[in-house]
Amino acid sequence: MTPEQVARISLPVLTECSELRYRFHMMVDRSPQATLVYSLADGKIRYINHAFASLLGRSVNELTGCNFFDLISLNEVADYDAFGDQEIGMRLMECPVHLPDGTTRYLELNPALMFYDGVACSQVVAWDVTARVHRERDLLRKASYDDLTNLPNATYALIYLGQTLRQLRPGSRCVAVIYLDLDGFKRINDTHGHRIGDAILQETARRLRAKIRDTDLAARLHGDEFLVISQVQNAIHAEDVASRLRHALSRPFEIENLKLTVMASAGAAVTDSPTVDPEYLVQYADHRMYADKRKRKAAAAAALAHSR
Secondary structure, eight states: OOHHHHHHHHHHHHHHHHHHHHHHHHHHHTOSSEEEEEETTTOBEEEEOHHHHHHTTSOHHHHTTSBGGGTSOGGGSTTGGGOOHHHHTTSOEEEEEEOTTSOEEEEEEEEEEEEETTEEEEEEEEEEOHHHHHHHHHHHHHHHBOTTTOOBOHHHHHHHHHHHHHTOOTTSOEEEEEEEEETTHHHHHHHHOHHHHHHHHHHHHHHHHHHSOTTSEEEEEETTEEEEEEEESSHHHHHHHHHHHHHHHHSOEEETTEEEOOOEEEEEEEEOOTTSOHHHHHHHHHHHHHHHHHHHHHHHHHHHHHHO
């Protein structure tokens, strides 16, 4: 076969392949399914369609050639540290993307290995799951927080305490669990009504938050009982923290032209062991709180008898 005959056969075939490739690109470009391809070697985006660019809040031209990992917030993914970039390129994951307008969108990424123009790449298909993430977080918050005081509830506090204990290392600081109860709250609640009682509980929560560090936790257990979890140096330090919290709650509450005083009883349990049972610590702190309450009642009764 002469070169002229080969050219006459090859040219239509090549033209047909190019046309199929063009049609495929046009189909993917216009697909509502967000798709991109990035190189495993350097993370650079080699192809991205309009749907994916729209999810990222940018144009296709602006994103082509960018590093894929600069666009998604992998540092906000819980187990990211356990994976390398190539492993990230092969596993289903959910991560946030911070858009140019300051908002955050959550994407579910489904990657697959492929060769693109002869280069090892990851093809990523994405779904916008922002609404689901917000809905799940709202449900989790409602299940973990007290509606009245906006403090974590007992369930959340126990989980947090367990995590804090597991992070203890030999020779590190101790964990203190401080159990607090408002003395005389029931009397005020019965006398002035639940609206005043609720206001006292809300102000109690504000005072506790103001007295603890960002690394500590204040929670409402139930009724007028609260819990503070704090990292301390030793038992003496824990008693000092308990004393400061008790003093903060003893200041008069000024609510609707009323000036009400609610004293607080406090008990602390301290440990430096990562294996201690969180529920045991809470129960022991509760026991110490009731001992403090009995002591305070006895002191008040003795003072009253002496005044007579």
